[in-house]
Amino acid sequence: MTEGLAGALWGWPPPVLDPAGPYADSVTVLAWALFAMGVVVTGIVVAALWVALRGPERWRRVLGGEKAVWIGGVAFPGVVLTVLLIWGLTLTASLTKPITGDEMRIRVTGEMWWFRVEYLDAAGNVVMRDANEVRIPVGVPVVFELRSADVLHSFWIPHLSGKLDMVPGRTNLLRAEATRTGQFGGVCAEYCGGPHALMGFVAIAKEPEEWQRWFDARVAADSVQPLAAVSTTNPQLAQGRELFMENGCAACHRVAGTQANGLAGPDLTFMGDRATVGAGILPNHRGTLTGWIGDSQGIKPGNRMPSYDRLSAQQLDAIAAWLGQLK
Amino acid sequence: MGVLTACKPPAQTRQHDDAAAQKRGLKLMETKGCGACHEIPGLNWPRGQLGPSLMRFNDTGLIAGYLPNTPVNLAAFIRNAPATKPGSTMPAMPVTVSEAVDMAAYLQGGGRD
Numbered sequence: 001m002t003e004g005l006a007g008a009l010w011g012w013p014p015p016v017l018d019p020a021g022p023y024a025d026s027v028t029v030l031a032w033a034l035f036a037m038g039v040v041v042t043g044i045v046v047a048a049l050w051v052a053l054r055g056p057e058r059w060r061r062v063l064g065g066e067k068a069v070w071i072g073g074v075a076f077p078g079v080v081l082t083v084l085l086i087w088g089l090t091l092t093a094s095l096t097k098p099i100t101g102d103e104m105r106i107r108v109t110g111e112m113w114w115f116r117v118e119y120l121d122a123a124g125n126v127v128m129r130d131a132n133e134v135r136i137p138v139g140v141p142v143v144f145e146l147r148s149a150d151v152l153h154s155f156w157i158p159h160l161s162g163k164l165d166m167v168p169g170r171t172n173l174l175r176a177e178a179t180r181t182g183q184f185g186g187v188c189a190e191y192c193g194g195p196h197a198l199m200g201f202v203a204i205a206k207e208p209e210e211w212q213r214w215f216d217a218r219v220a221a222d223s224v225q226p227l228a229a230v231s232t233t234n235p236q237l238a239q240g241r242e243l244f245m246e247n248g249c250a251a252c253h254r255v256a257g258t259q260a261n262g263l264a265g266p267d268l269t270f271m272g273d274r275a276t277v278g279a280g281i282l283p284n285h286r287g288t289l290t291g292w293i294g295d296s297q298g299i300k301p302g303n304r305m306p307s308y309d310r311l312s313a314q315q316l317d318a319i320a321a322w323l324g325q326l327k
Numbered sequence: 328m329g330v331l332t333a334c335k336p337p338a339q340t341r342q343h344d345d346a347a348a349q350k351r352g353l354k355l356m357e358t359k360g361c362g363a364c365h366e367i368p369g370l371n372w373p374r375g376q377l378g379p380s381l382m383r384f385n386d387t388g389l390i391a392g393y394l395p396n397t398p399v400n401l402a403a404f405i406r407n408a409p410a411t412k413p414g415s416t417m418p419a420m421p422v423t424v425s426e427a428v429d430m431a432a433y434l435q436g437g438g439r440d
Binding site for chain 2: 277282283285286287288290291292294295298299300309312313314316317320321
């Protein structure tokens with residue numbers, strides 16, 4: 001098992017045509033069917049071209065006749081395209097079938113240039129916040145409620161579903177389901193300015209029991225105060241927390257249980273539990289976290305977090321140490 | 328210069344000819360995110376500026392200005408810098424011994440400039 005980003009994201013950029021769920025399945029089948037049709041039609045056209053240029057006189061006369069035009073130009077494409085359209089719409093009908101209300105709900109908001117994640121209960125209340133990562137139970141249908149806070153983004157987990165735009169002022173619903181456990185890479189699939197190419201996330205599918213345990217613990221920690229965030233006897237962690245509060249990090253980031261309550265940037269309550277740093281672009285460990293805090297503009301030019309290059313390496317390390325143990 | 332050459336072991340003891348190890352090393356440097364802080368030969372992104380550039384590391388006499396640039400020292404430093412050089416601000420990395428050896432092989436093999 002490889003670690004790091006490639007391992008975490010199972011290929012980057014995430015490979016298409018490698019479905020891990022029913023919705024991605026139908027998209028993949030349709031893609032291959034269209035490709036096969038394209039090959040057949042191209043073959044027929046090339047063969048006809050050869051007959052027209054080099055073929056025997058008798059064949060050329062047939063090809064040039066009115067009958068050939070009616071069959072090859074009207075009947076064949078008419079029948080094939082109609083069948084293909086009906087089949088394609090039937091195949092992908094599941095992608096747009098109405099929401100029953102029994103699905104798990106996760107609201108994902110596209111921001112320049114990261115993903116805000118909110119887990120909703122059946123009534124639509126936010127019960128847990130995260131960023132740049134969604135965790136879902138295997139075999140459970142999920143509806144992603146997609147929004148945008150600024151410009152057009154697009155939400156795409158190639159392994160799990162089709163892609164759907166995130167449109168300002170609208171909520172678009174995308175169905176997804178995983179049939180096997182794993183970590184699947186996701187990307188923003190609509191150019192959204194500046195570091196669009198570095199706007200990613202991870203979808204993690206776990207066994208339902210495991211997922212439930214994780215989710216319950218998260219919900220409890222998000223509403224109560226995580227002890228690790230509040231009190232610590234480790235001097236480095238205490239220093240890291242103090243630096244985080246003093247240097248304005250709290251103006252944009254929230255850490256539940258502390259006075260850090262900023263909403264402009266990703267929620268960091270569970271930063272240490274996240275697979276990636278910088279919105280799906282670097283594996284999450286002490287080193288990358290330090291690098292990101294100190295030089296986020298070098299890593300992801302134009303993103304909205306300033307590089308904290310005025311802090312010393314020792315100070316950056318302390319902040320990274322504190323954030324890394326928030327789980 | 329005299330000091331540097333004195334500290335730098337003879338080339339033949341540092342050279343790794345294992346191309347496979349070097350290839351693995353580069354891949355590891357990419358997947359572990361070393362580029363978040365370092366400029367690394369053969370890696371287009373990211374090219375972090377927070378830590379020292381690792382370009383032409385083969386010509387570097389001392390690791391972090393402290394340890395002779397030998398494969399063993401470098402692998403140990405990559406794995407756990409603070410334990411190897413007290414006070415180092417490079418944190419310990421989530422890599423195994425063999426992974427650190429491959430990364431050291433890549434850096435000391437001259438890399439792809």
